[in-house]
Amino acid sequence: MLDKVIFYFFAAIAVSSAALMVTRRNAVHSAIFLITTLLATAGIFLQLRAEFIFIVQIILYVGGIMVLFIFVIMLVNLDVALHQLKFARQKWVALVVVLALAAQVGVMFWTTGKMQGQVWPGLNAAPVGKLPPGNAEAVAQSLFGTYLLPFEIASVLLLVAMIGAVVMAKKRA
Amino acid sequence: MQAATQATIDFLKLYWAPLLCGVVIVAVLPLIAGYIVLVERKLMADMQARLGPMRVGPHGLLQPIADAVKLLIKEDIIPDDADKVVFWLAPVFSVGAALLAIGGLAFGPAFQIGVNLNIGILFVVGISALGIFGIVLGGWASNSHYSLMGALRSSAQLVSYETAGGMALVAGLLFAGTLNIKSIVEAQSTQGVWFGFLAPVAFFTYLVASIAETNRAPFDLPEAESELVAGYMTEFSGFRWSLYFLAEYTNMIVVASVATTLFLGGWLRPFAGIRWLNFLDFVPPLLMIGIGAYCVLRMPKQPSKVQQIFMLAVAGLCFVAALVLAGPVLLPFVKPSLAAAVKPFYAGIHGGFWFIFKVSAYLYFFMWLRFTIPRYRFDQLMRLGWHFLIPLSIINVLVVGLALIVGSYFNLQGWALLLATTPAALLALVAALVILGMEQKSQARQETSSVTDFYAG
Known part of the structure; x- marks a missing residue:
């Protein structure tokens, strides 16, 4: 019961602030609503007993990336950005993408609805006691044991991107 | 109706203790922060050969209460051009994050406010880092140049020093082998030595980074009163201003508690095992x-x-x-x-x-530093962070890992592990200093190109 209440509470916050994020005119307000979305998602992770993912979401996305986002938003001239907004011509592309995404989500709902014991995705989540108590350890074991090679490939990819960013920034200066 | 009442009772049965502790913390922490300020003022007065607050109560012991009353009845000014909602919410966000982080701490083997989270120390560090949004958004919402400048400085400073602080924590956690706050202290109890001795470089790095993260002197650039009036708090007054104040002092308690837990043996008595x-x-x-x-x-x-x-x-x-x-x-x-x-x-x-x-003791050390070392310039702050502390902390993680491998190879335990970790710490220091020297040399060569210092005052 409590699990459901918590889940719907965070889900409602996440969805409504995501909608608000897209519709706000002020970039800083959008960023604030993005922060609320991310925090609410973190809350859902915690409700699912995924403590490690919860805190990683908060440290990386909210504490790291969003601070940089807001930093950049404050530096750029907002009036210029608003002016350019009038000439945005990607409305139809966006509509097509949204429809495709909605179709995917719909298919997901439909298939999970047909599964055994699953009434509605998210409703009977949170298998209490099924997850091992050592959340961080489990993640570490799967990252550095089972999925070592993909993990290393991803980290090399990130390193390449980082070096590329530094090189491009240096060239311009 | 019946079900709802039952649910409420079940909820209270489970959570009455944390709820009570939360209420007590919210009620008592302002008082504690006030007395920390009193100690700070007394210490400052002592270092400057004067008496400090003496009027309210014997030796000014009631001064914090008088200050609180003053702050509560002051006029609450909101600038006309401010972004009102954000201006309202920003200080609350700061205080909320700081108080929430306290909930993850353990003050004794049987005393913890929140649940004993598996990721304890990450929770405390991650949540307390959220307080930065209060500072940045408050500075932006004031719609004033000084405030915005303070906010920008604050976010640049936090991003730079959080990396070094996080890496320092990693080096300390390598000894503990767990993220759980109680298990960290228990690990120090079973190994018989505080991790501050085993990882001195990490402790030093965390010390510096924690001062920068809490915006304390000598790194109080975001609120540098000689350059920016009061930085991000320029436009705040009365109760809202005191909320920022409370957040700053709560954050100090949080970083001091994290350092105590990880590096200074938590609630263990000195020489607990002897x-x-x-x-x-x-x-x-x-x-x-x-x-x-x-x-x-x-x-x-x-x-x-x-x-x-x-x-x-x-x-x-x-x-x-x-x-x-x-x-x-x-x-x-x-x-x-x-x-x-x-x-x-x-x-x-x-x-x-x-x-x-x-x-x-940790907070007392913060105060010493505040009255001893003059404020850094912003480019000096950035250079210290990026050119010295971050390389130092990354190298330190590597050599601490090596030292642990060597230690387990020779079966060193407790104080004997110092044989492996002390050379490692020295190695990290030397390597970081060499890197710093190389960077300074290459910088001297590039000095001819014009330096545009973007964030400086």
């Missing part, structure tokens, strides 16, 4: 008796009757504290059969005492 040093258990009650006796001695010198009574009351409180602290130590001597029953009380009461003692 039997013949058990007489150290008498230090806390004797300290309390000493303070009480001093208060009684000073009592006749107070100017008015009220102040004399107040002084006696303080002395009485100290004696009660001494009694509480002495009880668990003395009772087993009087009645050996009680030894087992008293043990949890000993762990709780003395653990709490040592934890608070260590946190206070």
Whole structure:
């Protein structure tokens, strides 16, 4: 019961602030609503007993990336950005993408609805006691044991991107 | 209706203790922060050869309450051009994050406000880092150049120093092998040595990074009063301003507690595992008796009757504290059969005492630094962070890992592990200094190109 209440509470916050994020005119307000979305998602992770993912979401996305986002938003001239907004011509592309995404989500709902014991995705989540108590350890074991090679490939990819960013920034200066 | 009541009762059964602790913390922390400020002012006065607050209560002991009343009844000004909602919410966000982070801390083996999270220390660090949004958004919402400048500085500073601080924590956590706050302290208890000795470089890096993260002098660039009026808090007044103040001091308590937990043995007594040093258990009650006796001695010198009574009351409180602290130590001597029953009380009461003692010592060190070292310039701050602390902390993680491998190869444990970790720490320091020297050399070569210092004042 409590699990459901918590889940719907965070889900409602996440969805409504995501909608608000897209519709706000002020970039800083959008960023604030993005922060609320991310925090609410973190809350859902915690409700699912995924403590490690919860805190990683908060440290990386909210504490790291969003601070940089807001930093950049404050530096750029907002009036210029608003002016350019009038000439945005990607409305139809966006509509097509949204429809495709909605179709995917719909298919997901439909298939999970047909599964055994699953009434509605998210409703009977949170298998209490099924997850091992050592959340961080489990993640570490799967990252550095089972999925070592993909993990290393991803980290090399990130390193390449980082070096590329530094090189491009240096060239311009 | 019935179900809802039942659900509420179940909820309260599970969560009444954390809820109560939360309420107590929200109620008591402003008072604690106020007294930290009083200690800070007294210390500053002492270092500058003056007396500090002396008027309200004996030796200014009631000054924090007077300050709180003053802040509450001050006019609350919101600038016309401010973004009102964000301006309202920003200080609340700061305080909320700081208070939430306190919930993850453990002040003793049996005393923790929130649940004993598996990711304890990450929770505390991650949540307390969220307080930056209060600063940045508050600075932006004020719609003032000084505020915006302070906010920008604050976010640049936090992003730079959080990396170094996080890496320092990683090096410390390598010894503990867990993220759980209680298990970290238990690991120090079983290994018989505090991780601050095993990872001195990490401790130093965390110390510097924690000062920068809490915006304390000498890294208080976001609120540098000689350059930016008051930085991000320029437009804030009255209660809203005091919320920022509360957030800053709560954050100080949080970083001090994290450092105490990971590097200074948490609630463990100094030399906890050594039997013949058990007489150290008498230090806390004797300290309390000493303070009480001093208060009684000073009592006749107070100017008015009220102040004399107040002084006696303080002395009485100290004696009660001494009694509480002495009880668990003395009772087993009087009645050996009680030894087992008293043990949890000993762990709780003395653990709490040592934890608070260590946190206070850490805060005291912060205050020393504030009145000793002048403020850094912003480019100096950035250079210290990016060119020295971040390489140092990354190299330190590597060499600490190597030292642990060497230690397990030769089967070193406890203090003997110092044989492996001390050379490692020296190696990290030398490597970081070499990198710093190389960077300075290459910078001197590029000095001809014009330097645009973007963030500086």
